[in-house]
Amino acid sequence: DAKTTQPPSMDCAEGRxxxxxxxxxxxxxxxxxxxxxxxxxxxxxxxxHGLKNNETNEMASLIITEDRKxxxxxxxxxxxxxxxxxxxxxxxxxxxxxxxxxxxxxxxxA
Amino acid sequence: xxVVSQHPSWVICKxxxxxxxxxxxxxxxxxxxxxxxxxxxxxxxxxATSNEGSKATYEQGVEKDKFLINHASLTLSTLTVTxxxxxxxxxxxxxxxxxxxxxxxxxxxxxxxRLTVL
Numbered sequence: 001d002a003k004t005t006q007p008p009s010m011d012c013a014e015g016r017x018x019x020x021x022x023x024x025x026x027x028x029x030x031x032x033x034x035x036x037x038x039x040x041x042x043x044x045x046x047x048x049h050g051l052k053n054n055e056t057n058e059m060a061s062l063i064i065t066e067d068r069k070x071x072x073x074x075x076x077x078x079x080x081x082x083x084x085x086x087x088x089x090x091x092x093x094x095x096x097x098x099x100x101x102x103x104x105x106x107x108x109x110a
Numbered sequence: 111x112x113v114v115s116q117h118p119s120w121v122i123c124k125x126x127x128x129x130x131x132x133x134x135x136x137x138x139x140x141x142x143x144x145x146x147x148x149x150x151x152x153x154x155x156x157x158a159t160s161n162e163g164s165k166a167t168y169e170q171g172v173e174k175d176k177f178l179i180n181h182a183s184l185t186l187s188t189l190t191v192t193x194x195x196x197x198x199x200x201x202x203x204x205x206x207x208x209x210x211x212x213x214x215x216x217x218x219x220x221x222x223x224r225l226t227v228l
Contacts, residue, residue: 043219
């Protein structure tokens with residue numbers, strides 16, 4: 001399973017875009033990149049996922065580099081409620097297991 | 111959207127007792143469920159993969175006789191912590207894999223169960 005590397009923490013001003021990077025240099029061609037977030041003492045919440053192309057939904061945008069070795073999750077207008085730990089996960093081929101890394105603790109500042 | 115529930119949401123028990131945690135997919139069938147454990151300020155650690163009607167597959171270092179997993183139906187998996195000790199105190203989270211294509215979201219997480227062993 002490909003491993004992911006994320007910065008341990010980031011701060012973002014409320015109303016600004018939050019850009020969370022993730023490195024997954026060992027990703028295979030058919031492995032998906034998933035992003036989840038976890039607010040304290042709750043189960044992880046799905047945000048977005050993608051394979052090659054950039055993706056956008058009502059929560060966020062996902063930018064995957066052409067070589068697929070890294071990706072960036074963009075929260076376009078961060079709010080205080082977006083304060084959470086964000087996990088970038090590469091889904092194992094055939095097993096569907098999620099191996100969580102250490103994640104990025106995002107703090108949105110008023 | 112698909113919902114996964116866990117029961118109980120929190121439990122306190124005495125050392126040496128066994129505790130059962132239920133994970134249910136409320137509006138979809140889940141052929142595969144996953145169990146995670148999370149200690150304070152740490153990431154989620156996958157404990158085991160549970161497939162309906164077959165034995166669970168445990169991750170390396172997880173004691174299968176300590177953490178009994180049963181997945182008897184397509185909507186219910188249970189995790190039993192046997193002879194619990196204080197070091198088993200943790201946040202236990204399950205997820206359920208829905209039968210969707212790879213381009214759609216596949217796993218749905220429960221809200222977690224907080225176990226405290228006294």
